[in-house]
Amino acid sequence: MPNKLIDIIDVSKSFGDNLVLDELNLYIRENEFLTLLGPSGCGKTTLLRILGGFETPDKGKVIFDGKDITSIAPNKRQLNTVFQKYALFTHMTIAENIAFGLKIKNKPQSYINDKIRYALKLVNLEGFEERLPDSLSGGQQQRIAIARAIVNEPKVLLLDEPLGALDLKLRQDMQYELIRLKNELGITFIYVTHDQEEALTMSDTIVVMNQGYIQQIGTPEDIYNEPENAFVADFIGDSNIFDAIMVEDKLVKIVGVNFPCVDTGFGRNKPVDAVIRPEDIDLVKPEEGTLQGIVTHVIFKGVHYEMEVTANNYEWLVHSTDMFPVGTEVGIHVDPFDIQIMKKPESEDEEAVSVEE
Numbered sequence: 437m438p439n440k441l442i443d444i445i446d447v448s449k450s451f452g453d454n455l456v457l458d459e460l461n462l463y464i465r466e467n468e469f470l471t472l473l474g475p476s477g478c479g480k481t482t483l484l485r486i487l488g489g490f491e492t493p494d495k496g497k498v499i500f501d502g503k504d505i506t507s508i509a510p511n512k513r514q515l516n517t518v519f520q521k522y523a524l525f526t527h528m529t530i531a532e533n534i535a536f537g538l539k540i541k542n543k544p545q546s547y548i549n550d551k552i553r554y555a556l557k558l559v560n561l562e563g564f565e566e567r568l569p570d571s572l573s574g575g576q577q578q579r580i581a582i583a584r585a586i587v588n589e590p591k592v593l594l595l596d597e598p599l600g601a602l603d604l605k606l607r608q609d610m611q612y613e614l615i616r617l618k619n620e621l622g623i624t625f626i627y628v629t630h631d632q633e634e635a636l637t638m639s640d641t642i643v644v645m646n647q648g649y650i651q652q653i654g655t656p657e658d659i660y661n662e663p664e665n666a667f668v669a670d671f672i673g674d675s676n677i678f679d680a681i682m683v684e685d686k687l688v689k690i691v692g693v694n695f696p697c698v699d700t701g702f703g704r705n706k707p708v709d710a711v712i713r714p715e716d717i718d719l720v721k722p723e724e725g726t727l728q729g730i731v732t733h734v735i736f737k738g739v740h741y742e743m744e745v746t747a748n749n750y751e752w753l754v755h756s757t758d759m760f761p762v763g764t765e766v767g768i769h770v771d772p773f774d775i776q777i778m779k780k781p782e783s784e785d786e787e788a789v790s791v792e793e
């Protein structure tokens with residue numbers, strides 16, 4: 437396991453009455469591709485700006501390579517930021533744009549020329565030195581913004597929705613580019629996005645945030661397959677989320693029907709959230725299902741069909757490569773391993789009365 441590079445300790449930040457980060461703790465390892473993921477306004481950009489030195493936390497500290505950098509100016513940190521807006525100087529050539537930071541540091545011209553060549557090669561834009569930014573596509577401009585950050589040899593690149601302004605196809609191409617770049621540079625990337633697919637594709641580690649709190653930290657597989665709460669399950673991919681009752685260990689009551697599951701330790705007859713991914717629901721013959729329903733909607737999605745099944749007055753979202761026409765009577769079967777049981781959030785848990793039968 438690579439070493440810890442950054443330690444964020446008890447960081448809080450408010451703007452007026454708005455508490456944006458609340459005693460947040462997180463560490464980031466050397467060479468990690470870590471993504472801060474969450475809905476708009478959850479505090480991810482604020483956290484990135486604190487790391488970059490553009491905001492100061494009200495409480496807590498940021499440790500980088502063993503040193504407290506909480507009050508160090510952005511240009512004195514070994515972290516460089518790439519913003520969503522490329523922020524290139526339009527009157528300067530690409531070479532001048534890339535050289536800008538190095539010139540300020542009074543680096544010799546031969547050193548600067550080598551760096552420009554190296555950076556343009558890394559972002560696959562060799563020969564673009566004399567072009568002006570306006571003559572480049574959005575994707576190319578974003579690569580130049582990255583090249584400009586790389587020449588400073590940062591240990592960490594902070595990327596704030598850098599692909600947000602690009603169209604879907606280009607965004608997907610750039611996702612692979614960024615992974616390649618990170619591997620070639622061998623540095624840490626901290627990436628902000630609200631796009632869950634982007635986070636799943638690119639990251640070693642995903643930090644799911646909501647309202648200033650970390651909801652879950654894990655690999656893309658962990659976050660997708662083992663969401664820790666209903667917020668994460670709902671935010672990442674499609675989900676069926678049910679108010680359910682944990683009858684006893686390994687048995688959960690969903691929409692009034694008992695389903696075998698594998699979870700234990702929730703107590704008897706406790707309210708829980710039960711999450712089932714649409715691709716984990718098997719549609720079978722009615723008599724073979726744990727409960728019966730009727731197909732009410734079918735949409736062809738290319739790789740699979742997306743179907744809605746009404747069963748016990750609930751809509752079940754099902755993804756399958758087999759198509760069942762609207763009106764088909766079906767049975768619903770779920771493998772016990774594919775039912776995720778989660779504790780209700782604390783506030784709901786306190787309100788929830790235990791349903792002793």
Ligand SMILES: Nc1ncnc2c1ncn2[C@@H]1O[C@H](COP(=O)(O)OP(=O)(O)OP(=O)(O)O)[C@@H](O)[C@H]1O
Nearest residue numbers: 451454456474475476477478479480481482483630
């Ligand atoms: N400089 C500021 N002054 C006042 N409020 C701010 C400032 N910066 C951020 N906020 C507020 O802090 C909250 C979190 O903002 P932040 O930009 O960190 O969220 P985000 O998760 O990155 O969202 P988005 O994806 O929309 O950028 C928002 O309510 C925002 O309005």
